[in-house]
Amino acid sequence: MDVFIQTFVAGILIGGIYALIGIGMTLIMGVMKIINLAHGQLMMVAMYITYVLFEHLHLDPYFALLVAMPSLFVLGALLQKYLLNPLLKVDSILPENQVLMTVGIAMVLTEIIRFIFHSDYKSVRTGYSTANFYVGAISFNIALIIAFGIAVLLTIGLFFFLLKTDIGKSVRATAQNKEAALLMGINAEWITILTYGLGSALAAAAGTLLLPIYYLFPDIGGPFTLKAFVITMLGGMGSTVGAILGGIVLGVAESLGATYISMILKDAVAMVIFLLVLIFLPGGLKTLTKI
Amino acid sequence: MKRIGWQTILIIALLLFPVMIGSDYYRHIFIISLMWVIIGSSWNLLAGYTGQVSFGHAIFFGTGAYTAGLCVTKLGISAWWGMLLGGPVALLVGLVIGWICFRLRGPYFALATIAIGEIFRLVAIDWRSLTEGMEGILLIQSFRSKLPYYYLALVLAAACMFAVYLVLNSKWGYYFVAIREDQDVAETIGISSFRYKSLSLMISSYFTGMAGAFYMNYMAFIDPHVVFSLHDISIMAILVAIIGGVGTLWGPAVGAFIMVWLQEIFRSAFFGLLPQWVSEAHVLVFGLLVIFVIRYLANGIVGDWSKIVGPWFGKKQLSYSSSGNGQ
Amino acid sequence: MNFFETQHLTKSFGGLIAVNDLNFKVEQGEIFGLIGPNGSGKTTVFNLITGYHPISSGTIQFKDHSLNGLPTWKICKLGVGRTFQVVKPLRRMTVLDNVVASAFNHTGSLHEARDKALEVLEFCELIKKKDSQAKDLTIGDRKRLEIARALATDPTLLLLDETMAGLTPQEQAEGVELIRKIRNAGVTIIIVEHIMHVIMSICDRILCINYGQEIASGLPAEVANNHDVIEAYLGKE
Numbered sequence: 001m002d003v004f005i006q007t008f009v010a011g012i013l014i015g016g017i018y019a020l021i022g023i024g025m026t027l028i029m030g031v032m033k034i035i036n037l038a039h040g041q042l043m044m045v046a047m048y049i050t051y052v053l054f055e056h057l058h059l060d061p062y063f064a065l066l067v068a069m070p071s072l073f074v075l076g077a078l079l080q081k082y083l084l085n086p087l088l089k090v091d092s093i094l095p096e097n098q099v100l101m102t103v104g105i106a107m108v109l110t111e112i113i114r115f116i117f118h119s120d121y122k123s124v125r126t127g128y129s130t131a132n133f134y135v136g137a138i139s140f141n142i143a144l145i146i147a148f149g150i151a152v153l154l155t156i157g158l159f160f161f162l163l164k165t166d167i168g169k170s171v172r173a174t175a176q177n178k179e180a181a182l183l184m185g186i187n188a189e190w191i192t193i194l195t196y197g198l199g200s201a202l203a204a205a206a207g208t209l210l211l212p213i214y215y216l217f218p219d220i221g222g223p224f225t226l227k228a229f230v231i232t233m234l235g236g237m238g239s240t241v242g243a244i245l246g247g248i249v250l251g252v253a254e255s256l257g258a259t260y261i262s263m264i265l266k267d268a269v270a271m272v273i274f275l276l277v278l279i280f281l282p283g284g285l286k287t288l289t290k291i
Numbered sequence: 292m293k294r295i296g297w298q299t300i301l302i303i304a305l306l307l308f309p310v311m312i313g314s315d316y317y318r319h320i321f322i323i324s325l326m327w328v329i330i331g332s333s334w335n336l337l338a339g340y341t342g343q344v345s346f347g348h349a350i351f352f353g354t355g356a357y358t359a360g361l362c363v364t365k366l367g368i369s370a371w372w373g374m375l376l377g378g379p380v381a382l383l384v385g386l387v388i389g390w391i392c393f394r395l396r397g398p399y400f401a402l403a404t405i406a407i408g409e410i411f412r413l414v415a416i417d418w419r420s421l422t423e424g425m426e427g428i429l430l431i432q433s434f435r436s437k438l439p440y441y442y443l444a445l446v447l448a449a450a451c452m453f454a455v456y457l458v459l460n461s462k463w464g465y466y467f468v469a470i471r472e473d474q475d476v477a478e479t480i481g482i483s484s485f486r487y488k489s490l491s492l493m494i495s496s497y498f499t500g501m502a503g504a505f506y507m508n509y510m511a512f513i514d515p516h517v518v519f520s521l522h523d524i525s526i527m528a529i530l531v532a533i534i535g536g537v538g539t540l541w542g543p544a545v546g547a548f549i550m551v552w553l554q555e556i557f558r559s560a561f562f563g564l565l566p567q568w569v570s571e572a573h574v575l576v577f578g579l580l581v582i583f584v585i586r587y588l589a590n591g592i593v594g595d596w597s598k599i600v601g602p603w604f605g606k607k608q609l610s611y612s613s614s615g616n617g618q
Numbered sequence: 619m620n621f622f623e624t625q626h627l628t629k630s631f632g633g634l635i636a637v638n639d640l641n642f643k644v645e646q647g648e649i650f651g652l653i654g655p656n657g658s659g660k661t662t663v664f665n666l667i668t669g670y671h672p673i674s675s676g677t678i679q680f681k682d683h684s685l686n687g688l689p690t691w692k693i694c695k696l697g698v699g700r701t702f703q704v705v706k707p708l709r710r711m712t713v714l715d716n717v718v719a720s721a722f723n724h725t726g727s728l729h730e731a732r733d734k735a736l737e738v739l740e741f742c743e744l745i746k747k748k749d750s751q752a753k754d755l756t757i758g759d760r761k762r763l764e765i766a767r768a769l770a771t772d773p774t775l776l777l778l779d780e781t782m783a784g785l786t787p788q789e790q791a792e793g794v795e796l797i798r799k800i801r802n803a804g805v806t807i808i809i810v811e812h813i814m815h816v817i818m819s820i821c822d823r824i825l826c827i828n829y830g831q832e833i834a835s836g837l838p839a840e841v842a843n844n845h846d847v848i849e850a851y852l853g854k855e
């Protein structure tokens with residue numbers, strides 16, 4: 001039973017970070033109606049930024065958030081402005097042109113990083129990376145607890161932004177109905193740039209928070225892109241609350257999978273959940289909760 | 292009339308090529324290019340003509356390859372039986388995937404194909420009693436010479452393109468394009484979009500599976516990372532088609548040769564002329580090429596041909612048709 | 619048995635009732651007008667008939683078939699064609715190919731489908747544009763293409779959704795002519811239209827709805843002078 005609870009707790013904590021990845025992806029999907037297949041790669045870039053700051057300036061990863069998030073915001077905004085938005089004006093056969101563009105972006109980001117840092121594994125080991133405290137027989141990893149706490153704060157901040165500020169409301173309006181939003185005088189192009197930047201910054205936060213307890217290599221982006229869309233799908237595409245649920249469900253499922261199922265197939269857990277949701281619950285978890 | 296001219300020349304050139312060029316290295320690159328013509332054309336039928344973008348053609352390629360491999364390791368028969376069985380087995384897999392995804396609208400199909408592709412890869416790694424896991428399947432090649440493989444690949448590629456051509460000039464082709472252009476309209480003119488999307492996927496998966504079986508026979512070695520690879524197979528299939536020209540008959544063929552050659556040129560660091568680090572840049576070059584093509588040549592090299600040659604030859608912009616009447 | 623009949627046809631989206639207990643019959647060979655102010659549920663009625671939205675309750679019967687629960691493409695196979703209010707040409711196909719795709723409804727042969735398509739284009743006076751890309755057509759020609767595409771499926775019942783909106787008076791007159799020609803060819807028509815003189819001049823009978831409910835029905839003259847109809851359009855005095 002202790003093993004189960006231990007696994008479950010670890011799953012929820014990692015799920016909090018996954019939620020950040022998922023919310024970023026969901027925002028982009030909601031506003032642009034595209035799957036961002038560069039999401040994990042953007043996160044990977046942020047992780048390398050944090051790694052460099054730690055390695056060369058000895059900056060604590062949590063302070064590196066203050067650099068990594070704005071940097072990725074700018075990177076994301078530029079990508080949207082100069083690579084994704086211009087595609088809207090092009091008449092092409094595949095409506096998925098923007099999605100294919102994100103594939104190209106993902107490839108380029110990964111290869112540039114590989115060029116600079118080579119393929120070997122890196123990690124950021126802080127004093128608290130492996131520190132634990134115990135409640136009964138259950139151990140809590142301190143780095144994970146801090147990461148979870150920051151993830152929750154960022155999520156609350158984001159919800160405040162979306163619900164209370166004018167810009168946040170514009171983002172939501174654009175996600176709900178782009179044409180209506182345009183008629184209301186919302187500058188949709190600007191909103192898409194903002195959203196992609198915001199989504200990238202959230203992915204950056206997740207990456208930075210994961211770094212002290214994870215490892216790093218250029219190809220780490222791909223698996224996280226997959227996780228991101230599984231979370232989004234689980235939550236019901238375009239639903240931010242759903243993405244939080246989806247992130248936690250995925251974290252717990254992976255954690256249980258790693259403990260109770262084959263080590264290799266644990267990676268398939270996310271994909272199987274995804275397929276089950278696709279077949280039996282195509283609207284995602286939000287259709288269960290009516291959020 | 293002029294068109295028949297260049298097609299005849301092309302066929303004769305392809306038939307004579309391996310006789311004229313003795314180098315096994317160049318023959319090999321041509322064989323791989325022809326294999327990619329099959330995969331690219333298959334992907335294009337489904338995505339370019341029917342509008343259903345797949346990120347998982349490795350599923351069908353790997354299924355075909357493993358079907359051929361398992362013929363030897365499990366059934367004790369020749370891997371060449373895989374050439375007959377690989378297509379149908381992949382088609383069945385396609386049928387199931389279509390049944391799951393095509394009832395839903397939106398990007399579900401694209402997403403599901405990524406997920407299913409990953410599941411296939413991981414299961415192929417983990418199910419060692421069937422697949423030998425990461426050790427892969429190793430066969431003995433039937434022929435030492437490249438020539439039989441070359442002509443087989445040529446016949447298969449020609450058969451695949453001809454099949455696509457026939458489909459496009461039939462009721463199915465018109466229905467596929469109608470679904471791509473507007474699914475609501477397609478339904479109101481009597482098209483069961485579910486049925487015809489499934490048909491398109493079945494044809495596409497059949498030929499991709501056949502290419503996989505060919506790969507097993509030719510390379511004589513497969514493992515899950517090679518044949519179920521998201522990047523090297525699924526994404527490559529997309530690149531081949533979009534660079535050549537989505538929704539054009541010849542686009543994937545052009546794209547296949549460009550991509551395979553480009554890959555080879557970079558891998559060999561321009562045949563050893565440039566420093567070694569260049570060989571690591573081939574994925575980067577692919578990525579930049581994708582970005583460039585999508586941004587500036589949305590219809591690929593074949594689709595935007597008039598746009599490419601126009602400035603130099605001052606030709607009038609040819610009216611470009613991507614509809615069901617072939618090219 | 620009636621040619622076409624709805625009984626207690628009702629559709630609600632969430633809490634909003636778009637079509638409410640609608641009963642009407644259409645006789646074979648007539649032009650039946652469906653009118654009402656904006657948002658009164660006319661297009662929804664078409665979407666229900668063609669199976670685009672599932673019916674909440676009630677029945678739709680066409681010849682000896684119930685259309686309830688049938689998928690859109692089967693309803694088309696039974697002989698119901700429709701046009702869209704917001705025209706939806708298959709953009710990157712030629713005009714001819716648009717219509718050929720439709721003409722495959724009752725044949726598997728490209729040759730027959732082409733002949734049928736050419737015949738329909740001739741009938742709709744669109745033959746000169748047959749090689750243009752559908753996306754390059756003018757609005758008037760796009761509306762014609764909508765009609766041609768629907769006709770090529772060989773319908774016995776044709777649903778026309780505002781095929782005159784946005785046309786010049788000249789084009790409207792030609793449109794009226796075309797609709798008469800279609801009826802004379804033996805096709806029964808249900809037409810949704812805003813332009814009153816058009817609807818008054820070609821319809822045999824008219825049903826006026828508002829908020830998804832019937833407010834008047836009968837001969838054009840009767841409906842035009844109905845107090846509730848005038849009120850629905852112009853508001854209360």
